[in-house]
Amino acid sequence: MSYKAGIMITLIYVIWMTGISCTKQNLPSDEPVTMAMDSIPFLGREVAGSLENKLIDEASGLVASTSFPGYLWTHNDSGDEARFFLTNSTGIHVSEIKINGALNRDWEDITSGTDPVSHRNFVLIGDIGDNNAKYKFVTLYQVYEPSTLPVKDTTLQVAKKYTVTYPDGPRDAESLMIDPLSNDIFILTKREPQIFVYRIAYPYPTTDTIVAEKTTTLPFTQLVAGDISQDGLEILIKNYDSVYYFKRNLNESITATLQKMPVVLPYIREPQGEAICFSKDGTSYYTVSEKTALSTTPVLYKYRRK
Numbered sequence: 001m002s003y004k005a006g007i008m009i010t011l012i013y014v015i016w017m018t019g020i021s022c023t024k025q026n027l028p029s030d031e032p033v034t035m036a037m038d039s040i041p042f043l044g045r046e047v048a049g050s051l052e053n054k055l056i057d058e059a060s061g062l063v064a065s066t067s068f069p070g071y072l073w074t075h076n077d078s079g080d081e082a083r084f085f086l087t088n089s090t091g092i093h094v095s096e097i098k099i100n101g102a103l104n105r106d107w108e109d110i111t112s113g114t115d116p117v118s119h120r121n122f123v124l125i126g127d128i129g130d131n132n133a134k135y136k137f138v139t140l141y142q143v144y145e146p147s148t149l150p151v152k153d154t155t156l157q158v159a160k161k162y163t164v165t166y167p168d169g170p171r172d173a174e175s176l177m178i179d180p181l182s183n184d185i186f187i188l189t190k191r192e193p194q195i196f197v198y199r200i201a202y203p204y205p206t207t208d209t210i211v212a213e214k215t216t217t218l219p220f221t222q223l224v225a226g227d228i229s230q231d232g233l234e235i236l237i238k239n240y241d242s243v244y245y246f247k248r249n250l251n252e253s254i255t256a257t258l259q260k261m262p263v264v265l266p267y268i269r270e271p272q273g274e275a276i277c278f279s280k281d282g283t284s285y286y287t288v289s290e291k292t293a294l295s296t297t298p299v300l301y302k303y304r305r306k
Contacts, residue, residue, distance in 0.1 A: 048302040049091030057291040061110035062275035066121040067145040078106040095150040101158035109176035126176035133170040175226035215255040224274040243267040
C-alpha cells in the first residue's frame with residue numbers, strides 16, 4: 001500500500017470514528033475511542049516456505065497449533081473432503097487429519113482455543129462461507145488436537161458441532177476468531193460495504209441453533225481472515241489488499257478494540273490471499289494464498305515482529 005493510500009484510509013477511519021463518538025453507536029460510554037500506535041510493530045515479508053502437500057490447493061484458513069508450538073493448521077475451501085492439515089512453520093507437511101462427523105460445504109477459516117472445563121486444546125473450523133447469502137445456518141466444528149504430534153495421517157471425531165444463525169439473515173463470512181480471554185467466538189462478514197461483527201458468548205448456548213449476537217459494524221469490506229494472539233491482546237484482520245492490526249487494552253472487549261483506528265501492517269498482495277494467523281509465541285504472523293489459475297504452489301509468508 002502506498003503512503004498516500006495509507007493516509008486516505010486513516011482519514012476515512014477518523015471521520016467514521018468521529019461519527020461513532022458523536023452518536024455513541026455500539027460503544028459503551030466508558031470505552032473512549034482511541035488512536036492508532038505511532039509505529040508499525042512488524043517488518044516486511046519474507047518467504048517461510050512453499051506448502052509441500054499438493055492436496056492443499058485452496059488454503060482458506062490458517063492458525064497456529066496450541067498444542068504443538070511451531071506448527072500450523074490449514075484447510076481447503078469448499079469442495080474438499082472434511083479434513084485439515086498440519087504443517088511446520090516452513091510449509092513442510094506433517095499430517096492430514098480427516099474428521100468424522102463433519103461436512104465441508106464451504107470452510108473459510110480455522111481458529112484455536114482451550115476448553116475451560118477439560119483444559120484440552122482444540123481447533124474450531126468455520127463452515128461459514130455463503131457467497132450468495134442463501135443458507136439459513138452456518139456450522140462450526142470443534143475438534144480436539146491430538147495428544148501427541150501426529151506424524152502420520154489420522155482421523156479425529158468432531159467433539160462438538162454448533163449450528164449458528166444470524167439475527168438479520170444469511171451472511172457470507174470468511175473470518176472466525178476465538179477470544180482466549182473470554183472464550184467468546186467472533187464471526188466477521190465479508191461482502192457488506194461495512195462488514196458486520198457477530199459474537200457467540202461463552203458459555204455457548206446449548207440450544208439446537210445458536211443465534212449469534214451482532215455487536216457492531218466496521219468500515220472494511222471484502223474481509224477474508226482474522227486472528228487473535230494467544231495472549232488475547234492483539235488482533236489481525238485482512239482483506240485482499242491490506243492487513244490491519246489492533247492493540248487491545250486489558251479489560252477491553254474485542255468489539256471495542258475493533259472500533260479503534262488500526263495500524264496498517266506490511267503486506268504484499270497475494271494471488272488469492274485468504275488466510276492469516278499469529279505464531280503461537282506472537283513473534284510473527286503468517287499468510288498463505290490459495291493456488292492460482294496458473295497452478296502456482298501456495299507460498300507461506302512470514303512477517304517478523306520488530
